[in-house]
Amino acid sequence: MPELPEVQTTLNGIKKFILNKRIKKCDVYVKKLRWELQKDLSTRINNAKITDIRRKAKYIILCGENFYLLFHLGMTGTLRIAKKNNELKKHDHFEIEINKKCLLRFNDPRKFGMIYCSHSWKSLSERFFLNIGPEPLSNNFSSEYLFSISRNKNVAIKTLLMNAKNVAGIGNIYASEALFVAKIRPQKKSKKLSKNNCKNLVRAIKSVLKKAIEKGGSSINDYINADGRSGYFQYDFKVYGRTSLPCHICQSNILQIKINQRSSFYCRNCQK
Ligand SMILES: [Zn+2]
Incomplete structure (x- = not known):
């Protein structure tokens, strides 16, 4: 998707x-x-x-x-x-x-x-557009905002991020990737996020999305010349789809679990 x-x-x-x-x-x-x-x-x-x-x-x-x-x-x-x-x-x-x-x-x-x-x-x-939260690359999506909407929420942080009411357009792939970069387990309860977690996570989301857009930007010309093959970008995923492969940082195996019926990937060692 x-x-x-x-x-x-x-x-x-x-x-x-x-x-x-x-x-x-x-x-x-x-x-x-x-x-x-x-x-x-x-x-x-x-x-x-x-x-x-x-x-x-x-x-x-x-x-x-x-x-x-x-x-x-x-x-x-x-x-x-x-x-x-x-x-x-x-x-x-x-x-x-x-x-x-x-x-x-x-x-x-x-x-x-x-x-x-x-x-x-x-x-x-x-x-x-009525029920759509802030754009993740805008200043409205800040660590203060994420901290405030995650209070009292029992849902996994990954599920919270994938709900467009909270933030617009983050799906399964980039939620997984950003949580790895921020060193937060996808199943962590939202209300347990510290202010520092929120700061790291917001920074990670913005950086992961920007990098993916830059990668896409370089492949889009090929895509147009080739007349219509879009496919996914050659973004090198750190955890997404990498079940049982070694973590790029610590070499332990990437784990796959289901959260809210969606496949989720993480490193038990690097993400807390
Ligand atoms: Zn690791």
Whole structure:
């Protein structure tokens, strides 16, 4: 599932191709993704100019003259730039023609993604963003904030981090990685976090996400040239998916457990 760095990298990659360009044509090849698509979707955005492109949590929003077009990549969605003479691929569900050469295409094999158009930012926010916590890379996500929301919470810290109400867009992969960097066990009860734990954890989250975005930034050009293979970045995970492999720091085996039904990875020796 794409997490925040993958979404930000997608945005960074498509931005230069579509910003300040006019939508020449829009084609919809599917009735329903996670939800049914609006029937008048293409007429709502036809011939309008894209004046901004934003990310909010894991949503990408194309903003234009009198429209906001929101995408969510769901489990398997990708947005990519294609050349106009590239044939449609299997699971290409939606495309916008930008100019004679270039198209923006949405592909989603499992169809958990979302495309929604609104005429106002306010109604879009009320519909999608009301229950989303601060952006992890913003100053609003601070150690004081994490300390305050973790008081009296019995849930595992990893579960707290993966709840978008607390902080936006941190999924299983980067929660696991950040907890390793901060030397905190993923199953530790949130209320047991010290102020120092919170400081280390907030710092670790920001650094892990920034590094992943930088890595993604260098692979996005290949991804566009290669016409549509996104995949995950070659971020070298320290614990995620490394069950029974030696910890990079102490060489003990990385352990795998389930927390809130999600696979979680940690080093018993390095994380307390
Ligand atoms: Zn270790």
